[in-house]
Amino acid sequence: MTDAAAAGAAVLLVDDDEDVLFTLEAVLSEAGHRVESARDGHEATVRLQDADRFDVIVSDIGMPGMDGLQLLQEVRARGVDLPVILMTGGPGIDTAIKAVELGALRYLLKPVESSALRGAVETAARLTRIGRWRREAHEYMSRGGPAEDGSQLGRSFDAALGSLTLIGQPLFRAASGEQAALEVLVRSGAPGLEGPGALFAAGERLGRLQDVGRAIRALAADVALPEGVLLFVNIHAADLLDEQLYDAAAPLARRAGQVVIEVTERASLERISDLRGRIGRLRALGYRIAVDDLGAGYAGLTSFAALEPDVVKLDMSIVRGIDADAMKARLVRSMTGLCRELGIQVVAEGVETAGERDEVTRLGCDLIQGFLLGRPQPLPRS
Numbered sequence: 001m002t003d004a005a006a007a008g009a010a011v012l013l014v015d016d017d018e019d020v021l022f023t024l025e026a027v028l029s030e031a032g033h034r035v036e037s038a039r040d041g042h043e044a045t046v047r048l049q050d051a052d053r054f055d056v057i058v059s060d061i062g063m064p065g066m067d068g069l070q071l072l073q074e075v076r077a078r079g080v081d082l083p084v085i086l087m088t089g090g091p092g093i094d095t096a097i098k099a100v101e102l103g104a105l106r107y108l109l110k111p112v113e114s115s116a117l118r119g120a121v122e123t124a125a126r127l128t129r130i131g132r133w134r135r136e137a138h139e140y141m142s143r144g145g146p147a148e149d150g151s152q153l154g155r156s157f158d159a160a161l162g163s164l165t166l167i168g169q170p171l172f173r174a175a176s177g178e179q180a181a182l183e184v185l186v187r188s189g190a191p192g193l194e195g196p197g198a199l200f201a202a203g204e205r206l207g208r209l210q211d212v213g214r215a216i217r218a219l220a221a222d223v224a225l226p227e228g229v230l231l232f233v234n235i236h237a238a239d240l241l242d243e244q245l246y247d248a249a250a251p252l253a254r255r256a257g258q259v260v261i262e263v264t265e266r267a268s269l270e271r272i273s274d275l276r277g278r279i280g281r282l283r284a285l286g287y288r289i290a291v292d293d294l295g296a297g298y299a300g301l302t303s304f305a306a307l308e309p310d311v312v313k314l315d316m317s318i319v320r321g322i323d324a325d326a327m328k329a330r331l332v333r334s335m336t337g338l339c340r341e342l343g344i345q346v347v348a349e350g351v352e353t354a355g356e357r358d359e360v361t362r363l364g365c366d367l368i369q370g371f372l373l374g375r376p377q378p379l380p381r382s
Helices: 003-007 018-030 041-053 068-077 093-101 114-141 153-162 196-206 209-220 237-241 252-258 275-285 301-307 326-342 354-362
Strands: 010-014 034-038 056-060 084-088 106-109 165-173 179-187 230-235 259-264 288-294 311-314 345-348
Touching (some): 010 018, 010 041, 018 034, 018 056, 034 041, 041 068, 056 068, 068 084, 084 114, 093 106, 106 114, 114 301, 114 326, 153 209, 165 209, 179 196, 209 230, 209 252, 230 252, 230 288, 237 259, 252 259, 252 275, 275 288, 275 301, 288 301, 311 326, 326 345
Parallel strands (some): 010 034, 010 056, 056 084, 179 230, 259 288, 288 311, 311 345
Antiparallel strands (some): 165 179
16 A cells, blocks of 8 residues: 555545445545545535545536536636546546546546546545645745836847857756756846846747747757757746647657656646647657746646646755755655655756755655756757
């Protein structure tokens, strides 16, 4: 039994069939989960008035009154950030499509096998714990910032695009110290827009974010890589709406097997339509997916589940001084444990001291990035 299973999840189980309800409750209780049952969608919504006490919702689809799809729709409308597993004895393509559109985590066919149900619930519980970890980390690490000055953007943005250059910072394996990857970082020669934060902010205000993304990807396609080293390339959430990103003939796509697409947690993904489908298209091209700035952003659980990242990068604000901060150490230990169970690699960003390096290694981070190990440098071109 995994640690997550041993700890048990709080499950809201919804089904109008008393026999099915009794059987599934027994399966989940025997696996160590705490189960509350509801006989229909309306009863479930009453229990969800205190949604924080649950980790996952498991619901039948075909119920009188409020069915499972309507329940899922109500859950999302209320902003309840819990994974929902749907079950059905009468599968149909329309129902499956609707379930995916509404963000169902799993779609199980009745009679549900005990192992499939237990596995789905354990995966959902881990995702919920990651979501809570992220909220806790964000609350702990959040900082206020000054309002951005938008003056002179119109005159300088084109100059910035014309002067873009890429530099690279290496990522190393914590266990061996070998270089595992290279992250490309963008710079421009335009005053006030030298760094990526200002550049993307300007692009957003001018409605030209896609211009920035396309320019960065074109430059990244020409970076020369050592044997076996991956290339991490950041994209803005808005880039996911750019059809060029999914073009197999685009320069970066031709080397997709070497590329990890970093999606930052600092920008909301909630308005990206068919996020799961878009990520699937990137994976079909050969890209891997990373979530950047974990702990500093606000992307919801549904978005995180849709991304199904191969890699998560802990924001440097969590790593800074971690060897002297028990709260940060607890946060990182929790995250590395959860990610290990889900097969996700963890990168510690912003490592600047030997103490930080040793601590994140001890806590289970897979990769390390920071000035202690390697500063950004000009990139060789292929």
